[in-house]
Structure formats: structure tokens, C-alpha cells
Amino acid sequence: xxxxxRLMICILFSxxxxxxxxxxxxxxxxxxxxxxxxxxxxxxTIADFYMDVYPVTNKEFQxxxxxxxxxxxxxxxxxFADDNYLMSWSSDTALSENQSLKAPVTNVSxxxxxxxxxxxxxxxxxxxxxxxxxxxxxxxxxxxxxxxYNEYILSWYxxxxxxxxxxxxxxxxYWGVYDLHGLVWEWTLDFNSVLVSGESxxxxxxxxxxxxxxxxxxxxxxxxxxxxMRYAIRGSVKAKYxxxxxxxxxxxxxxx
Amino acid sequence: MNFSKYVLFLxxxxxxxxxxxxxxTNKDQVAYHCPMECEGDKTYESExxxxxxxxxxxxxxxxxxxxxxxxxxxxxIFNLTSKWNTEEGKTIELKDLKGKPLVxxxxxxxxxxxxxxxxxxMRNISKQIPENNTDDLQYVLISIDPETxxxxxxxxxxxxxxxxxxxxxxxxxxxxxxxxxxxxxAVKYKQISPIxxxxxxxxxxFNAAGELVHQQEGLGVDNKETVQEIKNLLK
Numbered sequence: 001x002x003x004x005x006r007l008m009i010c011i012l013f014s015x016x017x018x019x020x021x022x023x024x025x026x027x028x029x030x031x032x033x034x035x036x037x038x039x040x041x042x043x044x045t046i047a048d049f050y051m052d053v054y055p056v057t058n059k060e061f062q063x064x065x066x067x068x069x070x071x072x073x074x075x076x077x078x079x080f081a082d083d084n085y086l087m088s089w090s091s092d093t094a095l096s097e098n099q100s101l102k103a104p105v106t107n108v109s110x111x112x113x114x115x116x117x118x119x120x121x122x123x124x125x126x127x128x129x130x131x132x133x134x135x136x137x138x139x140x141x142x143x144x145x146x147x148x149y150n151e152y153i154l155s156w157y158x159x160x161x162x163x164x165x166x167x168x169x170x171x172x173x174y175w176g177v178y179d180l181h182g183l184v185w186e187w188t189l190d191f192n193s194v195l196v197s198g199e200s201x202x203x204x205x206x207x208x209x210x211x212x213x214x215x216x217x218x219x220x221x222x223x224x225x226x227x228x229m230r231y232a233i234r235g236s237v238k239a240k241y242x243x244x245x246x247x248x249x250x251x252x253x254x255x256x
Numbered sequence: 257m258n259f260s261k262y263v264l265f266l267x268x269x270x271x272x273x274x275x276x277x278x279x280x281t282n283k284d285q286v287a288y289h290c291p292m293e294c295e296g297d298k299t300y301e302s303e304x305x306x307x308x309x310x311x312x313x314x315x316x317x318x319x320x321x322x323x324x325x326x327x328x329x330x331x332x333i334f335n336l337t338s339k340w341n342t343e344e345g346k347t348i349e350l351k352d353l354k355g356k357p358l359v360x361x362x363x364x365x366x367x368x369x370x371x372x373x374x375x376x377x378m379r380n381i382s383k384q385i386p387e388n389n390t391d392d393l394q395y396v397l398i399s400i401d402p403e404t405x406x407x408x409x410x411x412x413x414x415x416x417x418x419x420x421x422x423x424x425x426x427x428x429x430x431x432x433x434x435x436x437x438x439x440x441x442a443v444k445y446k447q448i449s450p451i452x453x454x455x456x457x458x459x460x461x462f463n464a465a466g467e468l469v470h471q472q473e474g475l476g477v478d479n480k481e482t483v484q485e486i487k488n489l490l491k
Contacts, residue, residue: 078330079440083315110439192439193446236292239439243291244312 023060023120025050025252026176028133033142035131036227037194044128051125051133052249054104054167054178055186056116058095061105064116065093071112080111084242102166104184104247110239113187113248122250124189127234129251131227134181136174143174144224153226156182163245185233187248194235288313328354332466333440338433340398343410343426350437350466353425357393357489358462359482362434362443364401365413366451373475374457375417381459382423384483389490390423398427400445400453402434441471461485 030046065072072092076085087107090096108116110124117123125133137143137152144150156162163184170182180186237243287299290306291314304313328334334351341347361378363371378395385393397419399405405413410426413419419426429437438445445455461470461482470485 077335079332079335084312111436114436190435190446192435192442192444194444235444238442239436241291241314 024053026053027254028129028175028177031132031141033132033135035128036224037231044132046129046132048254049125049129050252050254051129051175051177052122052251053176055184055247055249056105056113057101057167058099058103058105059101061108061116062093062095062101064119068115068119071115076112078240080240081109082240082242084244085109085112087242087244098164100164100166103164104167104179106163106184106244106247107242108187108246108248109242110187110191110237114189116248117250120250122252124187124248125251126190127188127193127231130180130186130188131230133173133175133177136177138171138173141174144227150224150226153181157226157229163247184245184247185230185243187246188234191234191237192239194231287316289316290314327465329465329467331468333437333462333468334466336433336436336440338429338436340427340429340433341407342428343407343414345407348427353394353396354466355464357464357486358396358466359393359486360396360398360441360460360462361458362398362400362438362441362445362455364399364453364455365405365409366401367453370455370457370475374459375419377459377476377479379417379419381479381483381486384479385486385490390421392490393423393486394425395419395423396425396427398429398434398437400434400438400443400455401447402428402431404451441468461489463489 027048027050028046030048032043032045034042035044069075073086073089074092084107088096088099095101114124135142135144137146137149140146162182165183167183168178170179172178173180237246287301288303289299290309291311292306292309295306295308299316300313305311306313328351334349334354336350339347339349359378359381361374363374365371375397378397382390382395397410399410405426405428407426407428410428411420414424414426441458441460443456443458445453447453457473457475459472459479459482460468461472463469469489470482472479472482
């Protein structure tokens with residue numbers, strides 16, 4: 001009898017966590033660190049905040065589309081999303097067969113990601129917040145000097161189609177956050193603060209004609225190639241772009 | 257043997273003419289480009305991946321230009337619903353600016369380096385537009401520092417820079433409204449100290465329906481093309 005009861009409780013408990021796990025957040029203790037691209041004082045201070053444990057999934061996004069018709073594929077304005085918006089979906093509100101409900105939603109623009117988070121009473125993380133949490137490995141809040149940490153990220157960048165994997169399939173980091181590396185790239189609130197221009201990849205170094213104050217955009221650690229890739233992507237996308245391997249997650253300020 | 261060479265030559269020549277032809281007649285055919293713009297403006301005729309960054313090619317959109325200015329097209333900035341304060345203390349939405357071509361730039365008033373030149377560029381452009389057209393278009397300067405640039409401050413800046421006429425509008429938005437609008441313009445900016453911002457220098461021209469028709473990037477660049485685009489809209 002006792003065993004049955006225990007089993008029941010156990011099943012109930014795991015069911016509850018399963019139901020809630022998608023919007024689960026963990027608290028991130030603020031601090032200061034030196035990002036790859038920072039302000040003029042180099043160090044950036046991060047206040048305490050909450051972050052989604054997982055990226056937003058197809059299932060969650062499907063629910064959002066049910067409630068918000070303006071973001072369905074056939075209704076979305078071209079100002080806010082390009083033609084690849086939710087490309088793999090079979091219809092306005094249905095996934096195609098090869099898409100998993102528990103895979104991160106991708107092919108979404110910044111505008112919709114931003115609105116999604118706002119509708120949940122949350123917001124997108126800033127670049128600094130995202131990078132701050134993402135510099136942690138399983139054990140350390142800042143693992144950037146650990147060789148294995150950088151190797152893991154770079155080897156992921158070479159792996160194809162990880163966006164089809166389910167959330168939680170990578171490692172749980174120091175803060176209890178999953179999938180920052182190894183699943184999909186993620187939108188950030190101020191991705192347009194990265195002043196790496198398309199032009200800078202072609203010829204010039206710091207084009208002071210294009211950017212006011214571009215002297216301040218120099219990188220702090222040019223050996224951090226994985227982070228450089230992320231900043232380069234952020235610098236090259238536009239808010240209406242959608243990509244197969246670009247999803248998002250939300251955060252919340254601590255005072256809420 | 258010789259004969260077959262000629263045949264081959266003729267065949268190749270025919271083919272190349274034929275392909276020329278299809279290119280011309282199918283000008284509005286779909287085109288794909290690399291989202292990273294690895295190869296600049298290069299386009300491809302079919303889907304695939306970019307040979308440089310290996311990312312999937314994306315469809316290049318054609319901008320629908322509406323003949324009827326009463327409607328708001330999908331590409332129009334009048335789809336944005338954020339609220340803005342003008343230097344005259346009025347609260348408006350962008351669609352309240354509908355009906356005139358718009359010349360827009362993002363600046364902040366405490367800027368010492370680039371913005372004075374951006375502002376000068378705007379003034380330079382306005383000087384090249386015939387005087388009898390001044391009522392037919394609107395110059396809009398949007399602050400990227402809404403915390404500092406209150407309507408009052410923007411008004412003072414307008415007077416100081418001789419931009420206080422009807423055709424000049426200064427806007428103060430919310431932090432998120434500014435971020436969103438910058439994203440529509442693909443303007444990048446970052447606060448690098450309490451009073452300084454890095455930002456891209458882009459002057460954008462919109463038609464009366466709020467559709468982007470031209471962007472000039474850089475400081476003190478030759479604005480001949482921008483002026484011409486504006487004149488075209490005024491015709």
C-alpha cells in the first residue's frame with residue numbers, strides 16, 4: 001500500500017514538474033564581468049534577475065499563436081518578419097511532422113520574440129545578461145578560461161541541425177540554466193547594440209564614419225573565438241530576420 | 257571535325273543569348289540571398305546555402321509600393337504603435353506623420369562627435385530641396401537617449417540648430433520604442449558611458465506611405481543620391 005502511494009506521489013510530482021518545466025525560471029545572482037565587447041570602462045555590472053531555464057519551445061509558441069493571431073504566419077507584417085518566418089510549420093498553428101513540440105522554436109524574428117516575452121510579463125535578456133549566464137559551465141560561473149568549455153561550444157558550432165533536438169538535451173550550467181550552448185542561437189534584447197558591421201568583415205577595421213565612438217567597440221579578448229562568433233552574428237542580423245537555428249528565451253527583473 | 261566545332265560554338269552562343277533573355281524577362285522572378293550578406297548583394301535563383309558562411313539562403317523580398325496612400329502596407333513604419341513626444345510637447349504615433357515623405361535620423365543631443373555632423377548632413381539635404389517644397393516633406397530627428405532628451409531639451413536643440421521650422425520634428429520615445437524603431441531602420445546603438453553612445457550614422461528616406469525607399473550610411477557622405485530620392489518623391 002505504502003509503495004503504491006509513494007509511487008503515486010512520485011508520478012504526480014514528476015507530472016507537475018513536467019507541466020511547469022517549460023516556463024520555469026531560476027534566479028541569477030548579479031555581478032560584474034568583462035564581456036568581449038563592453039562599455040568604455042570594460043567591466044559590466046549585472047543586476048540580479050530571473051532567466052528561463054529552457055529556450056521557448058514549439059509547444060509554448062504554438063499556444064502563443066493560438067492567443068495572438070497577429071503573429072501567425074499568414075498575418076504577420078513583412079515589416080516584422082521575413083519570408084522564412086515559421087517556415088517549417090505546416091500551417092498557421094500546426095507543426096510539421098518532423099518538428100518536435102519540445103524542440104526550441106526557431107525561424108522567429110526579434111519583433112515576435114520581443115512581443116512573446118512581453119506578453120508573459122517578461123523581456124528578452126540583454127546581450128550582457130545572456131553572455132554573463134552563458135560563461136558558466138557545469139561547475140563555475142565563469143568558465144571562459146577553461147579549455148574544454150570553449151572546445152565544447154566551438155564543436156557545437158560545427159554540428160548541423162541541433163535545432164531539431166529537444167530542450168534540456170545539453171548541460172545544466174552553474175545557474176541551473178540549460179541549452180545556452182549546444183542547441184540554438186538566441187535573440188537578445190539589444191542585439192542591435194553590437195557594432196560589428198558587415199563592412200568590417202570585408203575590409204576596414206573600425207570605420208569611424210559608420211559608427212560614432214567606434215573606438216570603444218574593440219574586443220577585449222580576441223582569443224575568445226566562440227564569443228566573437230556570437231557577437232558577429234548579432235552584428236549582422238536585422239530584427240526581421242528569421243533563421244533555422246535562432247530561437248530565444250525570456251528573463252525577468254528581480255523586483256517583479 | 258571542324259564542322260562540329262562550329263555547331264558547338266553556335267549552340268553555346270544560342271544558349272547564352274537564351275539565358276540572357278530569360279534573365280531580362282523574368283526580372284521579377286524570386287531571388288535568394290545570404291542572410292549574412294557574405295557576398296554583398298549577390299543573389300541566387302534557387303534555394304540552397306551560402307558558399308561562404310554555409311547559412312541557408314533566404315528569399316529576397318520585393319517591396320510593395322502602394323499607389324493608394326490611405327492604406328498602410330506591410331512594409332510601412334506606420335505599423336508601429338509606439339507613442340512619441342514631440343519637441344512641442346505633443347504625443348503622437350508614427351502614423352500621424354503619414355502623408356508626406358519623411359527624412360529620418362537617430363541622434364542624441366549631448367553627442368559631441370558624430371551627431372553634429374549628422375545634423376549638419378540633414379540641414380545640407382534640406383538646403384538642396386527647392387524652397388517651394390518645404391511644406392511637402394518632414395524631417396524627423398529621433399533621440400536614442402530618451403532619458404536625457406526630454407521634449408524641452410529637444411526644443412532647445414532645435415532652436416540652437418536652426419531647425420525649429422514646421423518641417424522639422426524631434427521625437428522622444430520610450431526605451432523600448434526607440435529600440436524597436438532602431439531595429440526597423442537597422443540602426444545600431446550602444447550606451448558606452450552615462451553620456452555617450454556608439455551608434456551607426458544612417459539617414460533614411462520614407463515615402464508618404466511610410467515605406468523605406470533609401471538609406472544613406474556614413475558621415476559627411478555625398479548626399480546627392482539621397483537628395484535625388486527625396487526629389488523623386490516630391491514629384
